[in-house]
Amino acid sequence: MKKKSFIYQTWWIGLIPLLIGFIFMVVAVVMQLVPMTGVEINGVYTESVSAVRNFRLIFLAAFGGVGFILLLIGLYLIGYPYYQNNKNQRLIEQGTKITAKFVDFQATALNVNNSRLSRLTCTGKINGVDYIFKSQPLRRNPVPFLRDDLIDVYYDLGNMKRYFVDVDGSVKDVVEL
Template sequence: MKKIMSVILVLSIGLMLLLGFFSIKQINFINSSLITTGTVVDLEVSYIRNSDGTRSLSYHPIFLFVDNHQRVRKLQSDVGSNPPTYRKGEVVEIIYNPENPDHAKINNLFTLWFTEIIIGILAIVLFLISGSYFYFNVRKNRFKRKMLTNGRQVEAQITSIEVNTAIVIQGRSPYVIYSQWQDKLTPDDIYIFKSENIWFDPTPFINRETITVYIDVVNAKRYYVDISFLPKVK
């Protein structure tokens, strides 16, 4: 799990660097470009194959404009949509590089920054996923150290080993160990404990009926189930 999240974190950082590169490149393009008007003369239909095998339509506007050398340019937008954003005959604002007029785009926020928006969304999502994992992992380890140092040690009866189907990563779900403990000082109360996620079946490695649990002396609902006796996943 940690290796997967490390890869995701590195990938998100790589995407952020790529976002910075494309953003600087786009800013330089905008700062060195001229703005004129053009006309949409046609809509080019393209097909996008979806993951389920179906195809989706996308309409790319084809536009004409006159550059600073009084030459007519006919270009197709890289960005398409469905339904089409533009219609034939519509007048649009064009931004283009005077040294390379074939490098032209329709001058709106989405068209200019489409690539950067997609990269940015992917980078943020991946960073939040991996960053949250490492953040909560640090908190969990800090809490674990606190319980091992200051918690009350009890032996809880192992009741079951179950698959945590709430979590699925690459088609696999972790296991958890459930146990219960009855405090002799308050015999009417039974406490149920759940271990952290275990990414292999621990059943063959459990040859005991009880498991050590460290509980908060103030609040028994705060606890740590000690699974250090299990082998480590490499």
């Protein structure tokens, strides 16, 4: 069985603008291929080739531009979690590991399915200085499953703002049926 993850995954949200953007782009391209003999501009029908070409370009810019922007938003929403996972994996492989003490588990301002996402806060001492680390948004409360209220934290010694609170690696084996 696959181990259950406590971290909330958000990549799927990007599928909606990606799909809508793709539909807008298809409509914009298909409209460029539809034969037209003339267009109606301000109530006046004209068969001018330049007016038809201008209408097609305006339609392509409007639909294609909106579709392109939605495609970019969708790709960003899908790609950013993968970037975060790769960054976290690099920190696990190359970063410095400390064991931090659990401090708090509190709700965030993020609301999903009428329930608030939450974050786990922990503290660790590095070179005599106490640091506070916050986890990524979590779906469930992992505190009952922690081993002795200790959490693994991986950080970059050159930049202390780059850290990863490994909630999934710090809990006992949890399987959801």
